[in-house]
Amino acid sequence: MNTTVLDIDRPRRPGALAVYLGEAAAEFLKVWRTPAFALPTLLLPAGFYLLFALVLPGEWKGFDRATYLLATYGVFGIMGPALFGFGVGVAQERENGWLDLKRVAPMPVAAYFFGKIAMSMLFALVVVLLLSALALAGGVRIPPLQWLGLGALLVVAPLPFCALGLMIGSSARAPAAVAIVNLVYLPLSLLSGLWMPIQVFPQWLQAFAEWLPPRPLAVMALDVVGAGEADWLAGTLKLVGWTALFLGVAVWLHRRGGAAQD
Amino acid sequence: MNVPVIAQLHAAGKRYGTVTALSQVDLAVHRGEVLALLGPNGAGKTTAIALLCGLRHADSGRSELFGMDPRERTARSRLGVMLQSTDLPDALTVAEQVRQFSGYYPRPRALDETLGLCGLTAQADRRYGQLSGGQKRRVQFALAVCGRPDLLIVDEPTTGLDVEARTAFWRVLRQLVDEGVGMLLTTHYLEEADALADRVVLLNGGRVIAEGTPDTIKQRAGCALVRCRTLLSAELLQTWPDVQRVRGVGRRLELATTAPERLVGALLAADAALTDLEVQRNSLDDAMLQLTREAA
Numbered sequence: 001m002n003t004t005v006l007d008i009d010r011p012r013r014p015g016a017l018a019v020y021l022g023e024a025a026a027e028f029l030k031v032w033r034t035p036a037f038a039l040p041t042l043l044l045p046a047g048f049y050l051l052f053a054l055v056l057p058g059e060w061k062g063f064d065r066a067t068y069l070l071a072t073y074g075v076f077g078i079m080g081p082a083l084f085g086f087g088v089g090v091a092q093e094r095e096n097g098w099l100d101l102k103r104v105a106p107m108p109v110a111a112y113f114f115g116k117i118a119m120s121m122l123f124a125l126v127v128v129l130l131l132s133a134l135a136l137a138g139g140v141r142i143p144p145l146q147w148l149g150l151g152a153l154l155v156v157a158p159l160p161f162c163a164l165g166l167m168i169g170s171s172a173r174a175p176a177a178v179a180i181v182n183l184v185y186l187p188l189s190l191l192s193g194l195w196m197p198i199q200v201f202p203q204w205l206q207a208f209a210e211w212l213p214p215r216p217l218a219v220m221a222l223d224v225v226g227a228g229e230a231d232w233l234a235g236t237l238k239l240v241g242w243t244a245l246f247l248g249v250a251v252w253l254h255r256r257g258g259a260a261q262d
Numbered sequence: 263m264n265v266p267v268i269a270q271l272h273a274a275g276k277r278y279g280t281v282t283a284l285s286q287v288d289l290a291v292h293r294g295e296v297l298a299l300l301g302p303n304g305a306g307k308t309t310a311i312a313l314l315c316g317l318r319h320a321d322s323g324r325s326e327l328f329g330m331d332p333r334e335r336t337a338r339s340r341l342g343v344m345l346q347s348t349d350l351p352d353a354l355t356v357a358e359q360v361r362q363f364s365g366y367y368p369r370p371r372a373l374d375e376t377l378g379l380c381g382l383t384a385q386a387d388r389r390y391g392q393l394s395g396g397q398k399r400r401v402q403f404a405l406a407v408c409g410r411p412d413l414l415i416v417d418e419p420t421t422g423l424d425v426e427a428r429t430a431f432w433r434v435l436r437q438l439v440d441e442g443v444g445m446l447l448t449t450h451y452l453e454e455a456d457a458l459a460d461r462v463v464l465l466n467g468g469r470v471i472a473e474g475t476p477d478t479i480k481q482r483a484g485c486a487l488v489r490c491r492t493l494l495s496a497e498l499l500q501t502w503p504d505v506q507r508v509r510g511v512g513r514r515l516e517l518a519t520t521a522p523e524r525l526v527g528a529l530l531a532a533d534a535a536l537t538d539l540e541v542q543r544n545s546l547d548d549a550m551l552q553l554t555r556e557a558a
Contacts, residue, residue: 022365026354033353033389097348101405104315106339107366 023115045077046130054138063227066140071221074154076194081123082158083181085116086165091177120158128154149224157217160239163246170253213242265292268413268444273323276309283309284468291446298459299448306468307448315343342411344402346418352391360404367409380404396427413444472553486522489540492533
């Protein structure tokens with residue numbers, strides 16, 4: 001009666017690649033088909049760029065406005081899907097039991113996160129293409145190699161914000177997560193100089209901005225398009241540091257919440 | 263009984279903060295067997311399931327799935343689970359969700375087979391968010407069975423379903439059992455355990471308080487209560503074979519029985535002046551109370 005079955009035919013694992021790609025596809029479709037999410041994350045950066053870089057008149061001393069804003073609105077645009085996808089997505093799926101069902105399924109947990117990261121990157125690509133098309137139409141001319149470089153940078157750039165989103169999604173309930181993401185997203189973008197050159201800020205605010213997560217990315221993106229110079233090592237270190245911090249807090253919250261949740 | 267055990271809890275205990283959810287629980291599901299885990303809210307049913315499918319880890323004792331730690335993915339590749347309150351992504355279609363989950367398993371059913379089994383063929387291309395409550399529940403069930411599991415764990419599968427949907431669901435469960443699937447099911451309803459289970463484990467306050475076939479459990483608890491005002495004495499009634507237990511003061515008596523129809527006939531025959539007759543199906547709560555009292 002208490003013999004334990006030691007197994008007749010040990011099943012083989014299904015293809016890991018297919019599982020990972022399947023998660024990514026499902027995650028992308030999920031977000032793509034939710035207009036309340038997809039539309040603002042795509043149209044906000046595109047609309048702002050159109051308005052402030054191309055339509056409204058005005059000259060900036062020292063650099064080309066449309067080129068400068070292509071880089072910084074690019075950073076602004078790639079933050080949204082990562083923050084909302086992880087922040088709101090994880091909070092929701094933790095709450096409605098979807099995450100539990102995933103954990104019970106014979107699926108590698110990593111595939112769950114991979115799916116969301118892939119979605120954020122895919123959306124980042126869409127944002128870059130959208131902004132680039134607007135920039136081209138608006139007369140911006142950058143050497144193709146630099147343009148590719150900007151694209152490559154912006155497609156990996158969501159990573160720290162995925163971690164920040166995960167931290168928010170692990171700490172708050174879904175409705176609160178929406179509010180927190182907005183409270184983080186917009187001020188962080190403004191203060192990091194994503195909407196206007198940081199030089200218009202007072203000196204102390206500029207110094208403060210250097211320590212915000214989007215700032216090193218903005219500086220790097222500006223460097224790529226030839227509108228500034230970045231210290232790539234310091235910037236990368238700051239981003240890695242932020243990512244590690246966010247992930248650390250998320251893991252801690254998860255460990256603590258695992259016991260208290262029910 | 264030489265049927266192998268496919269899932270078990272061994273002296274398992276689990277606490278959440280100061281609340282003891284499970285204490286010293288032994289539980290075994292054998293291959294091809296339907297085990298019903300019965301108990302009121304807060305009895306520890308959901309915690310027991312969480313331990314068996316690797317969602318939580320026991321503080322004491324251990325939990326085994328196919329001879330392995332349930333947190334090992336290989337163990338779970340033969341397990342299908344329908345959790346109690348889960349919502350799937352609204353924006354994905356039924357077929358998309360089932361296909362995605364099928365991909366986690368080594369030998370999944372074909373998509374059409376899963377959809378047919380769960381009565382979802384017509385809804386294949388509809389998004390989850392557009393489905394009715396009953397249909398949503400069926401999609402969650404489809405995700406549990408799409409991998410052709412050897413063990414199916416379903417946590418209160420029919421809560422909130424109407425009678426018709428419930429019987430339809432029982433039919434599918436029985437079909438799977440006929441195919442040799444082992445099943446662990448939790449329920450509030452004695453009736454459900456009766457209809458499906460080979461064996462019942464009664465949980466209360468995180469402990470196993472009774473275990474046996476549905477019939478044994480019902481008999482131990484008495485399946486109905488007959489109340490009346492009668493001249494017959496409690497001592498006499500105690501000796502009747504259909505009476506399991508007599509309670510009451512003076513002429514107002516309460517009889518527990520497994521055969522209420524026969525008992526009522528006999529009562530009326532023996533006491534023509536009997537009044538205030540009342541028959542009440544014993545609810546699970548009554549059975550629980552009764553068995554808890556016995557256990558204490």
